[in-house]
Amino acid sequence: MRILCKKRTLFKNLLVNAKFNIYLCGNNFIMKKIELAATRIRNSKYLSCFTGAGISVESGIPVFRGDDGVYAKYDHNLLEIRTYRRNTSESWKAVKDIFYNRFENAKPNTAHKILAEWQNRDLLKYIITQNIDNLHFEAGSSSVIEYHGNKEYFICFDCSSKFSNKEIVLVDTPPICPTCGGLLKPDFVFFGEPIPSDAARLAHEIAKKSDVHIIIGTTGEVQPASYIPFYAKKANAFIIEINPQKSRFTDSISDVFIEMKASEALIEINRIL
């Protein structure tokens, strides 16, 4: 009986040690990846970055997709460009709630700020973002390709005048052009709209020039944006992926996958850069 108890204690201790070792190995493994990413970034000649909703979650921007996402609460059709033109009142209510009311208090977080610092040091050449939240600019970045546009601007369907958010008072009725009285549309890509040709062309060019490309906070589900890292890979860029979970990129093109939140990973990389 005593021998059995001793054996059990020994076995229990072994289990605790094994868990501890696995934990240490896991941490070491992540640190190795962070060191590798930092080395590649430091030695890069043309570093670019591709960001998605995940980088802005820590700024309080709601998650869009998935069962708990904002889109699940609205009829998808309300965000279609055709609906915005034909049933503007209903569509505008959804657009205003999702992209203006819920974004109101969002501020750039540490991840946005570290990328801006890298741009100021001329280490990071371009950020290509799928986000329309303006947070890369607010953090101090200047070279940003907004693949899906920016919610800070409005454009008139009739006279094509462009206005900043500050010039337009947003109310529950759809926004009207101060110049001609036509209907204004937020200057971001609605469902059913093409990607602005300049943004698409520039993003492609930057991806092809890159020797190191960082994917941050995106699962790669939105096309054609998700092709961008593939263009970089095709041009032999080293692909660093920072995501809290695996994505469509992880097993296909990522050379190093850092399974962390954006700001946590960038703080660690920046610390040893």
Ligand SMILES: [Zn+2]
């Ligand atoms: Zn107008």
